[in-house]
Amino acid sequence: MRPIITILASGTLGDVRPLAALGRGLHEAGYAVRVATHARFAFLVRSQGLAFHCIEGNPSDLLLHDDAALTLDSGMVRGAVATLRYLRAARAVYARMLDTATAACSGSAAIIVSLASCWGQLIACALGVPCIWAPLQPITPTIRFPSPLLPVTPSLGARARRLSYMAIELATWLPWRTVLRRWRARAPGSRQTPLDPFALARHSRALFVYGFSPHIVPPPDDWPPHHVVTGYWFLDDPAERLAPEIEQFLAAGEPPVAIGFGSMGGRRPREDTLLALEALRLAQRRGILFGSADVTRLAAGRRDVLVVPHAPHRLLFPRVDAAIHHGGAGTTAASLRAGIPTITVPVGIDQPFWGMRVAATGAGPPPLLRRYATPDRLVRVIAAATDDLVRVRAAAIGRLIDREDGVAHATEVITRAM
Structure with missing residues (x-):
């Protein structure tokens, strides 16, 4: 058996x-x-x-x-x-x-x-x-x-x-x-x-196997040898497709900014949505927002904004200009892998850490803590994130992560231990 x-x-x-x-x-x-x-x-x-x-x-x-x-x-x-x-x-x-x-x-x-x-x-x-x-x-x-x-x-x-x-x-x-x-x-x-x-x-x-990239958090030299950083564990589904309304929106203009604050970051959906909508208006940028029916109602009449309940990050992120999110480990991994500028608006737990790691790699600006986020500040962060140098660094990080196979590495380490 x-x-x-x-x-x-x-x-x-x-x-x-x-x-x-x-x-x-x-x-x-x-x-x-x-x-x-x-x-x-x-x-x-x-x-x-x-x-x-x-x-x-x-x-x-x-x-x-x-x-x-x-x-x-x-x-x-x-x-x-x-x-x-x-x-x-x-x-x-x-x-x-x-x-x-x-x-x-x-x-x-x-x-x-x-x-x-x-x-x-x-x-x-x-x-x-x-x-x-x-x-x-x-x-x-x-x-x-x-x-x-x-x-x-x-x-x-x-x-x-x-x-x-x-x-x-x-x-x-x-x-x-x-x-x-x-x-x-x-x-x-x-x-x-x-x-x-x-x-x-x-x-x-x-045994500790860590599910993040050594390019984002290099393993410290004072860790024990049985604590191993293997790379991100992505769950890719070949059958996934972007919804037709997303494809239509992407084709209708310049690449948008993707914005979503995750399950923890979205505990105040109205405030988060109003922040995103006003920042997009001031920045004169198109946006795809992840949200519920309440978010859709707040964005009613905005032809520059599409609200979707969800979308596969693997397919959407490579086609947007930048990603704004809470800085959760999984979403950060997805935006870094896509090779696009990453903007983090952390709420708590480990989110500020991942925002700082993004900035340390040059793939985005320093995190903008949610309690300090205003439309004006978010506009400035968007401008900083879409600088040419940030784009080049983000693309380089994306290529490094895309070449990793964290699941295979972790499986190999666990098999040896078993």
Whole structure:
């Protein structure tokens, strides 16, 4: 029988889609792959020929109802209060998620987790199987740069930069310690193991395969050798096509600017849409906006703007003049791969980090934090991003990323470890 690898994937589409790509690569390499994730991603998983197991409860869904939780976008005090409110509301959801994920992992030869499913390390220990980490952002401590998940990025010395990772680790699991303790009381295995998944990973020397490009984040020289940067994990579907209305809009004038703020960045759709519409008007640019029916109503009468619910980034981004987005790991990867100027308007989590990495490579200007974004400022950023030198650098980065095969590299590394 083929060994079963279970991938625990929690969070948003941007968290789950790269893991589905990795799962497909492992499946093609001969493993029996099951992806345990939330019900709304069942079609995505099954379309890749992978077994789907449902994880009930998704704490990320609660963020859609609060635009301040886990960010400083609305100020430090309001953000802290909203985050505490989110943590209280998410405890019952978290407990249900742990129980159903444990059942889904039964019979696995190995379990793969990401940062959003780091609690899977505890499940692997309870079941006595190896845990492989597959994060989409650098979380291994280093002195080279502070944790990408810091809410602010002050100037820090080498020691403080390394300690910043420990602080983020505590913030990631400590709020759930009561839920984790109760889960462990009814889970198989020892009742004495630590509840800290990061400490367990270090103790077991768990393999880390990172799903981003070494051209965007070169692996620091103080990382352990079993922490490997493999390249981005893209999920390309040969059957995907751009919708006819998008093709018509693209053919009707100059290349537009693509604008979308993702699931986390779009918690205030009206404000984000008005920002984008006014910036496009002032810049005299055409635009394609990702949004719902409410966004369509706000853009009614604008012949220079097309609103679409979604579109494959792989096909759309190479045909636009620039991409403006929240700076999520997956969307940033897609716009960099397309070789176009990238403009990030981050809200929180790791988004400012990716915006700074874009600027460091020269593929776009420094990030414009959402709380400081105005139409006038966004117009200036668009002008800076479409400079000829930025275009040349963005195109060069796109060629480098396009030549990578992150899924194949990660599959090779995991196969050697298995």
